[in-house]
Ligand SMILES: Nc1nc2c(c(=O)[nH]1)N[C@@H](CNc1ccc(C(=O)N[C@@H](CCC(=O)N[C@@H](CCC(=O)N[C@@H](CCC(=O)O)C(=O)O)C(=O)O)C(=O)O)cc1)CN2
C-alpha cells in the first residue's frame with residue numbers, strides 16, 4: 104500500500120488577498136452576492152489545482168470559508184441566535200455576514216442600545232482559535248436549541264471540485280469540538296448536553312456527502328488535545344458511536360492538531376473511525392503510543408510538516424522519526440501538522456527576500472512539495488529523491504550554523520539575566536514619586552495608542568514603499584497627522600496623550616522591521632479574522648535593536664504639547680506570539696532577547712524625557728499553552744521578559760501595559776507579577792465584571808478598565824460610561840482608576856472617534872465632580 108500525501112486545509116485569502124478585496128467591496132455595497140460567490144469559486148478552483156499540482160493526493164474541500172469555518176458550521180446546523188431574525192431555510196449571505204460583523208441599522212434607539220437600532224444587530228462574539236492568531240465566531244446556544252440542516256455548502260463544494268476533475272475529502276468541524284467551542288446563552292447549561300440533538304444533522308450531512316460520492320470525510324476534533332473532563336470524553340464516545348452506526352460506507356479521518364492527545368489518547372483510539380491524524384510537530388512523542396494502541400486497520404495520518412511555522416523541514420530527520428510507523432505496515436498518509444490556513448501561501452512570490460533566508464523557508468505550497476518528496480522516498484526508495492532530501496537537510500544545517508543567526512553579544516546579555524528582578528522599589532514607593540511628578544487629576548483620561556488608520560495613511564505608506572513618495576515627504580505627512588492628533592487631544596481635554604501610531608503598519612510588524620534578527624515578506628499574509636490579515640515577521644536570528652525605533656516620533660509629538668505624551672511600545676511576549684519564531688532554540692530564549700531590545704528602547708525614551716511609557720502585551724494570554732500543566736512555565740518566562748523590558752527606568756517613570764480580549768481570572772497572579780504601574784484592559788462589553796479578578800486578588804496598581812467598546816462603530820453615551828466608571832469605583836479605590844477605551848482606535852473612523860472621546864472625557868469629569 105503506497106503512502107499518500109494529504110492536506111488538511113489550505114489558505115483561503117488568495118495570493119493577492121483577493122478574498123479580502125472581494126469581501127470589502129461587497130460589504131461596501133459595490134458588488135452583489137453573486138459576484139462575491141463567483142470570486143470565491145475562482146479562489147477555490149485555484150487552491151485545488153495548486154494542491155494537486157504540488158503533489159497532494161488527498162485534497163480537502165469545504166475548508167474554504169467566506170469568513171470563518173466555525174461560523175460556517177453554525178450555519179450548517181442552523182444555530183442562528185434569534186436576534187438575527189432568521190426564519191429557517193438556507194442561510195443567506197446577509198444573515199451570515201450579520202453574524203460575522205453585526206449590522207448598523209438606520210439609527211440607534213433612544214437608549215443607544217445597538218441591538219435596538221432599526222435593523223441593527225451586534226456581531227457574534229469572536230475569540231482566539233486555540234493558540235493561533237486566527238479568530239473564530241463563538242457559537243451561541245439556547246437551552247431549547249433546535250438544530251437542523253441549513254446549508255448545502257459541504258456538498259456543493261465537493262461537487263464543485265469534482266466538476267473540475269478533482270476528487271476531494273470534505274472537511275467538517277466535528278460535533279464535539281463544535282459544542283465545546285461554543286457557549287450557552289445565559290451560561291446556565293452545558294452545551295455538550297445538546298449533542299443528541301446535534302448528531303442527526305451531522306448524520307444528514309455525512310449521508311449527503313456519501314450520496315454525492317465522497318468516500319472519506321475529514322472530521323476535525325482539535326479539542327481532543329485539550330484538558331477534558333469525563334463528560335467531554337463520554338461525549339466523544341457517544342458521538343462517534345452514533346455516527347458510525349448511521350454511516351454506511353463513508354469513512355472518517357478524525358483529525359487532531361496543535362498538541363498531544365496525552366490523557367485523551369485512549370478516548371481517541373477507542374472511537375470507531377477509519378483514520379486518525381496526529382500532530383507530530385508539536386507532539387512527536389505521541390507516535391509510539393499511537394502505534395502501540397491503535398487498531399491495526401486504523402489509517403494513520405502523520406502530521407510531520409509544521410503547519411504553524413515557516414521553516415523548511417529536515418526531510419531525512421522526518422524519515423527517521425516515522426520509520427517505526429513505516430515498519431508497522433499500517434496504511435499511512437503524510438500531512439502537515441494542521442491545516443495550512445495558518446501558513447503564508449507561496450514563497451515563490453517573495454523575490455525580494457534575502458537569498459540565504461529564502462533557502463531556509465517553506466510556505467503552504469512548498470510544504471506540500473516537501474510532503475510529496477517524503478512520500479516518494481517511501482514509495483520508490485530514498486535513492487529516487489536523494490538530491491531533494493540532501494538539499495533539505497543542507498538547508499536546515501545552513502540555518503543552524505549560519506553566522507548570521509548568531510550574535511555573541513546578545514547571547515551573553517541573555518545569559519547574564521540582568522533586569523529580571525524587576526523595578527528597584529515596590530509599587531507604592533513608585534506611585535508616590537509618579538504622582539508628585541505627573542500631578543494628574545483623579546480619573547485621568549488617555550487612549551490606548553493608535554488612531555484611525557485612514558485610507559490616506561495606508562496609501563501614503565504604500566506609495567512610500569513603492570518609491571512613489573519620497574522618505575522625507577512621507578515623514579512630513581506623518582508629522583502632519585501627529586500634529587493634528589495632538590491638537591484635537593488637547594482640545595478634547597485628554598490628560599495623557601499619544602502620538603497615534605500613524606507610522607506603524609502593524610504593532611508587531613513595525614517593531615520587527617526595526618530589529619535585527621527579523622525578516623519580512625511582501626505577500627506573506629495570514630488570515631486573522633474575516634477580511635483582516637497580518638504579515639507576521641519571521642524571527643530567524645538573535646534579536647537586537649540597532650538604533651532607536653520610536654524615540655524620534657515620540658520626541659516630535661512631545662514637542663507639540665506640555666501634557667505628558669506616552670511612549671508607545673509593543674512588549675516582547677506579544678512580538679514573539681505574533682511572529683514566526685526560530686525553532687532552533689527555546690521560545691523563551693528568543694523572548695528574552697526581544698525583551699532586552701525593548702528595554703533599550705524604554706531606556707532611550709526615558710532619557711529623551713518620556714515620563715510615561717506603555718508596553719503593550721495584547722497577546723500575553725493567547726500564548727498560554729493549551730494544557731494547564733504547562734501554564735506556569737510559560738507565565739514564568741513571559742513575566743520575566745516583561746520585567747526585563749520594563750525595569751530599566753527610574754521610580755518616577757510610569758510604566759503602563761495594555762491587554763485586550765483577555766480573560767484574567769486564571770492568570771491574575773502573573774499579571775500582578777508583571778508589576779506595571781498602570782494596566783489598561785478590555786471591560787466595556789463585560790460591564791466591569793472582568794475587574795472582579797483584580798479586586799479578588801487585591802491588585803495594588805492602577806487600572807484603566809475600558810469604557811468604550813472600540814470593536815463596535817456605535818458611539819457610547821456619557822451616561823453609559825459614567826455608569827461603567829461607577830461600577831469600577833464600587834470595586835476599586837477611586838484613585839486607582841484611569842479612564843480609557845478598551846483598545847486602540849486604528850480600525851475606527853475619525854467621525855466615530857471624536858464624539859466618543861469627547862463623551863469619555865465628559866464622563867471622567869462627571870466622576871471627578873462626584
Ligand atoms: N499582528 C497583529 N495581530 C493581531 C492584532 C494586531 O493589531 N496585530 N490585533 C488583533 C485583531 N487582529 C487584527 C488583525 C489585522 C488587522 C488589520 O487591520 N489588518 C490590515 C493590514 C494591516 C497592515 O499590515 N497594513 C499595512 C499594509 C496595508 C495594505 O494593505 N497595503 C496595500 C496598499 C495600501 C492601500 O492602498 O490601501 C498593499 O500593500 O497592497 C499598512 O498599513 O501599511 C488588513 O487586513 O487590512 C486588524 C486587527 C489580534 N491580532
Ligand code: MET
Nearest residue numbers: 551552553719721847848
Ligand atoms: C491589540 S492591542 C493594541 C495596542 C496598540 N497600542 C493600539 O492602540 O493599537
Ligand SMILES: [Zn+2]
Nearest residue numbers: 721763846847
Ligand atoms: Zn488592545
